[in-house]
Amino acid sequence: MSNYSVIGKPIQRIDGYEKVTGAAKFTTDIRLSGMLWGKMLRSPHPHAKILNIDTSKAKKLPGVKAVITSADTLHIKYSNWRRYPHLMDETPLAEDKVRYIGEPVAAVAAIDEDIAEEALGLIEVDYEVLPAVFDPLEAIKDGAPQIHEGPTVKNNISEARHFEFGDVDEAFKKCDRVREDTFYLHPVSHAFLEPTNSVASWDLNGRLTIWTSTQTPYFIQTLLAMVLGIKEGNIRVIKPHVGGGFGGKMELFSDQYCAARLSMLTGKPVKIELDREEVFIATRRRHPMYYTLKTGYMKDGTLVAKEAKVYTDGGAYNAMGPTSLYLSGFFQIFPYTIPNYRYDGFHIYTNKNPSSAMRGFGGPQAEFTCDSQIDMIADDLGMDPAEIRLKNGMKPGHVIPGLAKVGSCGFEECVKKAMESTKWKEKKGKLPMGRGIGMGCYGFMSGGVFNWIDSPYAYSAAYIRMNVDCTVDVYIGSAEIGQGSDTVAAQIAAEVLGVPMEDVKVIRGDTDSCPPDLGAWGSRQTLMTGNAVKMAAEEIKKQLIEVTASLMVPNVVYDFDIKDGRVFIKDRPERGIELAEVVKTAVRAREGQALFGRGIYTPHGKGMVSPAYSFGAQVAEVEVDLETGKVNMIQVTTAHDCGQVINKLGVEGQLEGAFVMGQGYALSENLITDEGKVLNPSLIDYKLMRAPDIPDNFTSLMVETHEPEGPFGAKEAGEGLTNPNAGCIANTIFDAVGVRIKDMPITPEKILKALDEKKKKEGK
Amino acid sequence: MSNYSVIGKPIQRIDGYEKVTGAAKFTTDIRLSGMLWGKMLRSPHPHAKILNIDTSKAKKLPGVKAVITSADTLHIKYSNWRRYPHLMDETPLAEDKVRYIGEPVAAVAAIDEDIAEEALGLIEVDYEVLPAVFDPLEAIKDGAPQIHEGPTVKNNISEARHFEFGDVDEAFKKCDRVREDTFYLHPVSHAFLEPTNSVASWDLNGRLTIWTSTQTPYFIQTLLAMVLGIKEGNIRVIKPHVGGGFGGKMELFSDQYCAARLSMLTGKPVKIELDREEVFIATRRRHPMYYTLKTGYMKDGTLVAKEAKVYTDGGAYNAMGPTSLYLSGFFQIFPYTIPNYRYDGFHIYTNKNPSSAMRGFGGPQAEFTCDSQIDMIADDLGMDPAEIRLKNGMKPGHVIPGLAKVGSCGFEECVKKAMESTKWKEKKGKLPMGRGIGMGCYGFMSGGVFNWIDSPYAYSAAYIRMNVDCTVDVYIGSAEIGQGSDTVAAQIAAEVLGVPMEDVKVIRGDTDSCPPDLGAWGSRQTLMTGNAVKMAAEEIKKQLIEVTASLMVPNVVYDFDIKDGRVFIKDRPERGIELAEVVKTAVRAREGQALFGRGIYTPHGKGMVSPAYSFGAQVAEVEVDLETGKVNMIQVTTAHDCGQVINKLGVEGQLEGAFVMGQGYALSENLITDEGKVLNPSLIDYKLMRAPDIPDNFTSLMVETHEPEGPFGAKEAGEGLTNPNAGCIANTIFDAVGVRIKDMPITPEKILKALDEKKKKEGK
Secondary structure, rough: OOOOOOOEEEEOOOHHHHHHHHOEEEEEHHHOOOOEEEEEEOOOOEEEEEEEEEEEEHHHOOOOEOOOOOOOOOOOOOOOOOOOHHHOOOOOOOOOOOOOOOOEEEEEEEEOHHHHHHHHHHEEEEEEEEEOOOOOHHOOOOOOOOOOOOOEEEEEEEEEEEEOOOOHHHHHHOOEEEEEEEEEEEEOEEEOOOOOOEEEEEEOOOOOEEEOOOHHHHHHHHHHHHHHHOHHHHHHEEOEEOOOOOOOOOOOOOOHHHHHHHHHOOOEEEEEEOOHHHHHOOOOOOOOEEEEEEEEEEOOEEEEEEEEEEEEEEEEOOOOHHHHHHHHHHHHOEEEEOOEEEEEEEEEOOOOOOEEOOOOOHHHHHHHHHHHHHHHHHHHOOHHHHHHHHHEEEOOOOEEEEOOOOOOHHHHHHHHHHHHHHOHHHOOOOOOHHHHEEEEEEEEOOOOOOOOOOOOOEEEEEEEEEEOHHHOEEEEEOOOOOOOOOHHHHHHHHHHHOOOOOEOOOOOOOOOOOOOOOOOOOOOOHHHHHHHHHHHHHHHHHHHHHHHHHHHHOOOOOOEEEEEOOEEOOEEEEEEHHHHHHHHHHHHHHOOOOOEEEEEEOHHHOOOOOOEEEEEEEEEEEEOOOOOEEEEEEEEEEEEEEEEEEHHHHHHHHHHHHHHHHHHHHOOOOOOOEEEOOOOOOOOOOOOOOHHHHOOEEEEEEEOOOOOHHHHHOOOOOOOOHHHHHHHHHHHHHHHHOOOOOEEEOOOOHHHHHHHHHHHHHHH | OOOOOOOOOOOOOOOOOHHHOOOOOOOOOOOOOOOOEEEEOOOOOOOOEEEEEOHHHHHOOOOOEEEHHHHOOOOOOEEOOOHHHHHEOOOOOOOOOOOOOOEEEEEEOOOHHHHHHHHHOOHHHHHEEEEOOHHHHOOOOOOOOOOOOOOEOOOOOEEEEEEOOHHHHHHHHOOOOOEEEEEEOOEOOOOOOOOEEEEEEEEOOEEEEEOOOOOHHHHHHHHHHHHOOOOOOHHHEEEOOOOOOOOOOOOOOOHHHHHHHHHHHHHHOOOEOOOOHHHHHOEEEEEOOEEEEEEEEOOOOOOOEEEEEEEEEOOOOOOOOHHOOOOOHHOOOEOOOOEEEEEEEEEEEOOOEEEHHHHHHHHHHHHHHHHHHHHHHHHOOOOHHHHHHHHHOOOOOEEEEEOOOOOOOOHHHHHHHHHHHHHHHHHHHOOOOOOEEEEEEEEEOOOEEEEEOOOOOOOOEEEEEEOOOEEEEEOOOOOOOOHHHHHHHHHHHHHHOOOOOEEEEEEEOOOOOOOOOOOOOOOOOOHHHHHHHHHHHHHHHHHHHHHHHHHHOOOOOOOOOEEEEEEEEEEEEEEEHHHHHHHHHHHHHHOOOOOEEEEEOOOOOOOOOOOOOOEEEEEEEEEEEOOOOEEEEEEEEEEEOOOOOOOOOHHHHHHHHHHHHHHHHOOOOOOOEEEOOEOOOOOOOOOOHHHHOOOHHHHHHEEEOOOOOOOHHEEOOOOOHHHHHHHHHHHHHHHHOOOOEEEOOOHHHHHHHHHHHHHHHHHH
């Protein structure tokens, strides 16, 4: 089975050369002749009524070509929640009031950036400032300022998520012990290196082309059509290379709308590119959460019952919040088996920029709390926390009632491999003061079963054309945003059709030439687009085998296969025909019709969340400087079960990148606000991990299982690995210095303070 | 049958707005960042050996990035004649010798045009000048300079074409009269307004993208692959809007090769744009021909036998000459029935730039001679030449033994309609001296059966995608070069699928996203691409009808149709479902697979030349100034049988444009050479028709027949109409002033001279 030519091999990314040399073109590189520059006027208030907007002075400024406000829109509320209209709460530009500092109120298009900027200063907006609320626990109180009106919103709660199975209350009664902990998860920014930006161009035939940095070209096409009042088919979305998304580019944003609307009004291409400050204050962020976990367990470490209550700071609009909230509750029970579970999550509006999807999609918050608490339970029971994880770990075929059916699951092997590789048993609890080892674990989805966008199309689709020279063109609507998905698609096509990687060209990022695909989020693409690509390639393979069979006329019992440029009889591999000859014959025999295959994939029969789940365990070893509280990462080892590895290099890259992102989340990143105003909106003050901060050593261990639902048995390797890092690091710090931080991020100050308190306590 | 919604209507071109406003982008508008400019060094000699090329000084010039000569090529001979290798006689850059003034010898790429130009001056080429020959009748003599060596070339004859049917010699014996005339057809330039130009960009993955002004993207892809030694699939050809081709952009040219090769060597995009002088001296031209016609006829005007002998001046390379030569012989027997015919044509090398395909493809020469001679015969017999045409005109179902099967044929109706509309009977021979009326007729092909390029693919192909919002994307590899073919394709899709024109988008001109198609030449596209589009649309229509049938479950005997946004029962049109609903249901019912159809077309069983033939008759009325010899066009009437008209506006545009082009051919255009040097290589000295020269009145009469082989019964309307003009004008001049000019073009000088001679003769 695993005698593959390209699958599972360490394959260089197909966009590698371009990106390394700087030849790759991003949206920011798009410059069209006659192009105007757009800028957005943003609210200076966290909550205010808009009494009047006077754009007359701005319009008179020489070089200004158009100024728009909500008066120039169709006043349509939109968001990804097309199937659940009560959740659609955004308008392209603020209508009656503003709800966060940075919310777009107006936009201008001018002949250059400076004039556009100057024009913003000439737009006069009369605001009536309203009382604002910034903390979800304040926002839900009676009498708190109400941010949205509407029958479905009460006390600023826009959506509540509840699920429950087993008999939780009874189960708690039977437990040997129960502990309850409350955690606070802080807001962080996606901090993608390429700012949100787009160029829109309206043509004389009433069609719009938009180049934009997005994870979801199809969503942009669909939603722009809705808010502009034109047909989807008249919008062409082109996604050039994307400099990172991490969940922050999977929705239609005001700037994309404004570029389009301004282009329609001026008849010129319009470019809008957010500056770094705008990216920090006015794009999405990861949800802050107040997370209370009550867990009941037996003395032997068996986890029996769990109750989770989450108050999430959604910011001013829903964005993807309801899904993050749902998934945080869902991933709270991963990768462990809890027979009795109750989740109550509340999505709460506050006067801050909207929280939304971010790598892990609710998972990082869930796993931090879950893994922190497991180690606390282990400490309480005097057990090895790894043993508790093994005892309660999910197994293949696990079913979560009404929610999920787990297929393949290599969790146990991941934990064991990670322990073995790190000499866990020799080190855990035995390292000198200041040095520690800890573990975090995870399970994650391979694409969501969710269809909030209400697409009538299959979740993923692919076309493949095989040319007479055996080159292969793969057309996919999925979105390469740096994660390596185009390379995975090329590998799958190459493997099925028996051609070398260099003969596969991936044509993507253009709604005109590619089939619709729900895009890059929830770690969809390897499994979903991969399945569509495989199906399309197999359609061609079938045609080629038919031609070969008619040329060779073998015993009907034989099967054929294609590999490394040959079509041959599987059990008599020496009997075959060169692929090049078969392809030429096939084209000629089919009246010159080029070989073409189509594939689609939509999950079925796999529950409410995902068709497949990845698993993994991570062990980190740190040194904590007792003088400064600084945490130095010595060694990080991650054992990941992503089913059949498609691209070894790609998975390693994802594992390392995800850890570093999680490390920033755990230790330093924090989108600090005061009265709704972001205080650190720059890459100087917002503390991302940099090269000197990353682990000295990183070990990636592949645990290959075979996922029946995935292409060649593959599943996700993009997001799940973001989830265990914060919990792992917290546990490692506890092992190193004996302090437990529940309030993220775990800054040096907090460590020192906790050490201080611990000393005082012990001193008593 | 003719109750169409868009077919046959006067539809505005889908690229109309863009072109009228200047928004349309041509290759010449393509500017890429880091782009270099390429220039070609051309031979100053009509015939010379290349002893040595020293590029060292040029390479040292600051700003020069690369200089190439034939040493940098793979020394592969190429041309469109891949299936007939003995006819492939060109190399990308001259190898051992040069064969015409302007032949490319070397090329440079530099950071700007001036430096590139300067570098050309620094390339030192040692030539040994050889004796040259410029006239085909000289070139075939023993002892003439031999331009090409090779077993298939003798006395500079690279190809001879012979066909014969009936018993010609016997037939001549039985004729009442026989006349023989020799004509000379002069060289003319395509004079397209957009010069030959391209931008090539080699990428880091070993793939090439070339934007180029071409009629045949697929030929460029195939031939570039061959001469560069890379796979077709690694070459992407993009054809932006094209500013005219007329047959002069249907081959791979040296400048396209050089742009590509220079880009491969420098790693930068390279643009090469010929200046107007280069276009005149070094691109293709229409074949000059010595054309001898011997025709035997009866006293009643019946044409009995014909013999044609043609010596064509091919210039230095074959180019498309062998086909022009073939077709000139073939169209000599159109639109008349000649039971006994013999053709001998010779393609002869001379030291001039290559002759090749040009609108009419041998037809203009054939029809000029044929129509001129018919009027001479009429004069001889004292008959109305229109009566001779009617008597001998082709009828539907006519068969030319071994060569062609004519399907629909509205020739007779065309002649009658043109006569009636112009009051022919009242005017012919009865107008005062200086004023005259005359007729010319034609039949032409709707695409060639030829496959010299040796494509394994169908001749034409189309994909169609129907989106859930009922917009339709039509993907075609055919080439809109101004003739309106994209609009025709959109109309066909709109008609079949019952959607309005504005909902059809045509995606074309890109080998990455479009299926291969042999491109724009020989009036292929309405019939061939049109058939492919129709087939693709009908594949979707079938799917939609299946869904409708399953929703309505009608009596099985009923048929369905789609029209104007509804799917309904043909015989109960009030019973139906909105198309929008059917489309959405179809997508959802098919697991979200978007509606998709594919179509191909390759002619079969229609003889050696074309699947269908258009016909027409043209009548012009002129005034000849007896003092100056200037011919003033008063009125031109063309009755054209293009089968079912697809776009009325488009056909009218083609008829008018073709006449004006033919008028230039007849009266003023002439690519004058002296010892192989073009003397008038500019738009000042090369006399195209301009606005004041065109006819005062133009009447287009549509004669609609139904061509069984064409989409909706359509056939060509692009080239045939170029063929009758020169003969028609010659006949008109004869009617006006009684002089017969057989030596093209019919300049005022020649008319005055002939009048003078006539006077002298009559004075005798």
